[in-house]
Amino acid sequence: MADDSPLTLAPHDTVITPDGIALGSWSRGEGPTVLLIGGLGMPSMVWxxxxxxxxxxxxxxxxxxxxARGLAPSMAPPAPYSMDDMAVDAVAVLDHYGIDHAILVGYSMGCYTTQMxxxxxxGRFSAAVLFAGLQPTPVGEIVGEMELGLIDKYGEVPxxxxxxxxxxTTLHPSLLQEPAAVGGWRDVLAHGDGGWADPEGFRGQLTASQQWITSHEPRPEHLAAISVPTLVLAFEFDLFFPPAQCQATASLIPGAKFVQIDGAGHGGLFTGPGDSAERITAFCTAHRDGADGYHAG
Incomplete structure (x- = not known):
């Protein structure tokens, strides 16, 4: 079982899902379990x-x-994927480590997986954090439709x-007005390979996201059924998941706590500022007693 240190490319564990997809996963630390679920195209090293x-x-x-499936070193089966697929994959990861109960932390599209x-x-999860991904807006649907259209027409998104x-969408307004910051981020984004195991991975995750949004999720009846302590975080300048809409949606989850992180766009997880890591850690600590699944097999 892999046990890696921060910022190192440690060998990964291989998890096999019920439909035979190999996923790369990492585990470290001891105690109650927190499962971190990334967003669309997000390598887990970002955590x-x-x-x-x-x-x-x-x-x-x-x-x-x-x-998630589609991102190396995980396999990229042919598209489309669904949020059901993504949830089954997450359960397979927990089963691989013998985890019975856990706290969930989802970011962006990872919030969809968390809700599924x-x-x-x-009964398997004791608490949940929905981070920058609770209530999608038409902006996300428009971008997803554009990207899938470009893939259909050209075979890729240029x-x-x-x-x-x-x-x-990643940078907040003040960074977008700083030429040096824009240039630096442009260079980083332009020289990355996206981390996809195959182009089908990008298409697959996009279709899962679009399916969720066009199904008008999250629905009020599903939100009302959430019975675990829930923390909802939203970034002040998030175009995909604006805080006002996330706060209104969070009010439909019984007992949910909402917090706005000021001064950041959707990419605030990477760019800062804010105290999101501290808030999430404190929330998990407050609800650690229910996440007793660290007796791995």
């Missing part, structure tokens, strides 16, 4: 880089993170389009 995974380990948790897990296995889109 280390942003400081959340180390903070949770230091607080006495076992942290499990994994790359709460529906399909309501790099220049992806870079511009990511700059405009």
């Amino acid at each position: 280390e880089i942003c400081g959340l995974a180390p903070a949770l380990v230091d607080a006495g948790f076992r942290v499990i993170r994994y790359n 897990l709460l529906r399909s296995h309501p 790099r220049e389009v992806l870079v511009f889109e990511q700059l405009m």
Whole structure:
């Protein structure tokens, strides 16, 4: 079983899902389990880089993170994928480590997966964090439709389009007005390979996201059925998941707590500022007694 340190490319564990897809996962720390579920195209190493995974380990948790299907070193089966697929994959990761109960932390599209897990296995999770991903707006649907249309027409989303889109949605307004910051982020985004195991991975995750949004999720009846303590975080300048809409939706979850993180766009997990890692760690600590699944097999 792999046990890696922050910012190192440690060997990954291989999880095999019920439909035979191999996923790369990592586990470290000891204590109650927190499962970290990333967003669309988000390598799980980001949880280390942003400081959340180390903070949770230091607080006495076992942290499990994994790359969703489509992202290397995980396999990329042919598209389309569904949010049901993504949830089944997450359960397979927990089963691989013998975890019975856990706290869930989902970011962006990872919030969709988190909600699916709460529906399909309501007794298995003791608390949930829905981070920058509770209530999607038409902006997300428009971007997803554009990207899928470009893939259908050209076989890919041109790099220049992806870079511009990511700059405009990831950075907050003050960074977008700083030429040096824009240039630096442009270079980072332009030289990355996206981390996809295959182009089908990008298409697959996009179709899962679009299916969720066009199904008018999250629905009020599903939100009302969430029975675990829930923390909802939203960034002040998030174009995909604006805080006012996330706060209104959070009010439909019984007892949910909402917090706005000021001064950041959707990419606030990478760019800061804010105290999201501290808030999430404190929330998990307050609800650690229910996440007793660290007796791994």
